[in-house]
Amino acid sequence: MSKRTIWRLVSTLLICGVCAYFFLPLSKIRLGLDLKGGVHFELEVQTHEALEADIKDTSDRLQDRLKEKGLPAVVSHDQTSVKVEGFTPDQKPAVEKVLNTFGNYDVAYDATSAKLTQKAAYQQFVKEDASKRALTIIENRVNQFGVAEPEITQSGRDGNRVVVELPGVSEAERERIKGLLSTPGRLEQRLKAKGDPTSYRGFPTREAALAYFNGTLPPGTELLPEPESDRDLRRAGQVPTHDPKHKGEEKIKSWHLVETKVYVDGGDINDAHRAVNPTTDAHEINFTLNRKGSDDFATLTGIASDEGRLISVVLDKKIVSNLSTKEKISGGSVRVSGSFTKEDADDFALKLKSGAMRASMKFLEEKSMGPSLGADSIRSGVLASLLGFGTIIVFMLFYYRWSGLNAIVALTVNLIVMLGLMGSFNAVITLPGIAGFALTLGMAVDANILIFERIREELKAGKSVAGAIQAGFDRVFWTIVDSHVTQLFAAMLLFIFGTGPVKGFAVTLTVGVVASLFTSIYISRFIYDWILERHPGTKTLSV
Numbered sequence: 001m002s003k004r005t006i007w008r009l010v011s012t013l014l015i016c017g018v019c020a021y022f023f024l025p026l027s028k029i030r031l032g033l034d035l036k037g038g039v040h041f042e043l044e045v046q047t048h049e050a051l052e053a054d055i056k057d058t059s060d061r062l063q064d065r066l067k068e069k070g071l072p073a074v075v076s077h078d079q080t081s082v083k084v085e086g087f088t089p090d091q092k093p094a095v096e097k098v099l100n101t102f103g104n105y106d107v108a109y110d111a112t113s114a115k116l117t118q119k120a121a122y123q124q125f126v127k128e129d130a131s132k133r134a135l136t137i138i139e140n141r142v143n144q145f146g147v148a149e150p151e152i153t154q155s156g157r158d159g160n161r162v163v164v165e166l167p168g169v170s171e172a173e174r175e176r177i178k179g180l181l182s183t184p185g186r187l188e189q190r191l192k193a194k195g196d197p198t199s200y201r202g203f204p205t206r207e208a209a210l211a212y213f214n215g216t217l218p219p220g221t222e223l224l225p226e227p228e229s230d231r232d233l234r235r236a237g238q239v240p241t242h243d244p245k246h247k248g249e250e251k252i253k254s255w256h257l258v259e260t261k262v263y264v265d266g267g268d269i270n271d272a273h274r275a276v277n278p279t280t281d282a283h284e285i286n287f288t289l290n291r292k293g294s295d296d297f298a299t300l301t302g303i304a305s306d307e308g309r310l311i312s313v314v315l316d317k318k319i320v321s322n323l324s325t326k327e328k329i330s331g332g333s334v335r336v337s338g339s340f341t342k343e344d345a346d347d348f349a350l351k352l353k354s355g356a357m358r359a360s361m362k363f364l365e366e367k368s369m370g371p372s373l374g375a376d377s378i379r380s381g382v383l384a385s386l387l388g389f390g391t392i393i394v395f396m397l398f399y400y401r402w403s404g405l406n407a408i409v410a411l412t413v414n415l416i417v418m419l420g421l422m423g424s425f426n427a428v429i430t431l432p433g434i435a436g437f438a439l440t441l442g443m444a445v446d447a448n449i450l451i452f453e454r455i456r457e458e459l460k461a462g463k464s465v466a467g468a469i470q471a472g473f474d475r476v477f478w479t480i481v482d483s484h485v486t487q488l489f490a491a492m493l494l495f496i497f498g499t500g501p502v503k504g505f506a507v508t509l510t511v512g513v514v515a516s517l518f519t520s521i522y523i524s525r526f527i528y529d530w531i532l533e534r535h536p537g538t539k540t541l542s543v
Contacts, residue, residue: 008526012413018420019416022421023423035167037368038167039165040365041166042161042162042164045131046359047127047160049130050127052079053358054358055077058116062084062099063220069098082115083113083116084116105118133358138152138162142177150167151164152165181361182361184316184357187265188313188315189262190263193221195213195221196257205255210223226318227253256319264300270332273285274345275335284345285336286335286336287349288333298328301328305326321336385437392411400452403543414444417514436509447520451473451476455469491506491510
């Protein structure tokens with residue numbers, strides 16, 4: 001055996017060995033939602049909440065700017081507009097100058113008040129931005145949760161819907177992921193309102209709070225609930241449970257009146273993680289703030305210490321903790337304690353780290369697929385592929401005799417290379433992907449048929465076996481390359497413009513085209529050259 005043949009044999013075995021490493025044992029092969037089972041969610045971004053949040057932010061910023069200018073105007077807002085009142089006609093020019101800096105709002109004036117409403121184009125921008133941000137944050141949360149090969153796509157006429165497909169998610173993880181997807185994860189630090197006399201206790205019910213204020217809350221305040229904590233349950237002689245299947249409706253311990261102004265929010269957070277308090281062994285959330293957040297937190301704690309007020313830590317419109325401070329706190333490290341389980345603390349930290357949505361998500365559709373259906377699909381797909389493979393073997397051996405064995409060896413190597421390539425970049429095999437395998441096997445043998453037919457023609461023209469083989473490969477080389485490149489472009493277009501199952505088919509088709517090009521040109525030629533080397537004077541070829 002010549003050195004060249006030995007080198008080609010070693011390289012072929014090495015390629016097959018490396019490819020086998022990536023898919024053996026077969027448990028390394030990653031299966032998609034339709035084969036492995038999992039969950040399918042369709043969510044809708046509540047874009048009206050993003051508009052309301054922008055109005056609230058604008059109201060707070062406007063109040064601060066008017067105060068900086070020494071203007072005694074009172075700023076209030078509802079769900080659709082911001083209203084400025086209490087300035088005199090002499091102060092109107094100065095107020096107008098401030099309001100003109102809010103270019104995304106239309107302003108209507110009268111003698112002593114002004115009303116700001118969002119422009120239509122700006123409303124559309126806010127909605128689109130909320131949808132894009134929700135898509136990005138969902139991708140971040142799912143990826144950090146560790147789900148393999150999630151499929152997350154934007155849909156809907158207005159682009160305000162998100163379709164999430166998560167393969168291999170168990171029933172126990174389902175509710176946890178659902179919570180991660182649906183809640184904004186918006187952390188806020190506010191001051192407890194001066195008009196609330198209840199300190200840490202809060203009002204027992206919302207109705208009691210409203211009755212205390214004669215049905216009208218002071219301007220710039222709102223009532224927020226504080227859920228019952230594990231410590232409260234233990235004091236009442238109850239055993240806390242964190243099993244989603246046995247967890248009842250969340251109980252509200254009290255209601256607190258807090259200012260609507262947010263001093264520190266999730267956008268100021270650089271990093272967040274769960275920690276354990278060494279004194280109480282309770283789970284906490286530690287996070288660090290950026291420069292702006294650190295300065296705002298110092299301002300917040302300064303006001304709270306000077307006026308003897310509490311700081312309310314609000315997560316998704318619920319108070320998780322009321323804190324007191326005796327002095328202004330500088331620096332960017334904050335610790336939040338509360339009624340957190342290990343999973344709750346991990347999830348909240350993940351939400352804070354991945355960013356807060358501008359709007360919550362509404363579940364429109366939720367479907368689960370069990371692995372039993374996937375197992376039936378796998379059996380059917382594998383059976384179809386084996387039947388196709390067996391039919392090809394019988395045909396090639398019957399029609400091309402011993403040369404057909406050459407095609408079978410090349411086809412086997414093709415299958416090994418395909419599985420190896422799929423495993424090397426962690427591609428997921430779906431049911432359409434199995435169909436792609438079956439189709440690729442049929443296409444792969446087509447190149448061998450072109451070569452064999454050309455060799456037959458050269459032999460009939462009187463050429464020697466070696467000359468016929470040489471001419472057969474040389475004359476069909478560009479034909480094979482052209483057909484494979486055409487298939488490759490088609491597969492790439494399917495991958496770029498397709499979604500879900502179409503992408504799975506496109507991935508398998510792309511890998512199959514690459515493997516087929518290698519085996520039909522390199523492996524088949526190597527087998528013929530090896531035979532000619534062992535039988536240099538042969539006069540016939542079984543083709």
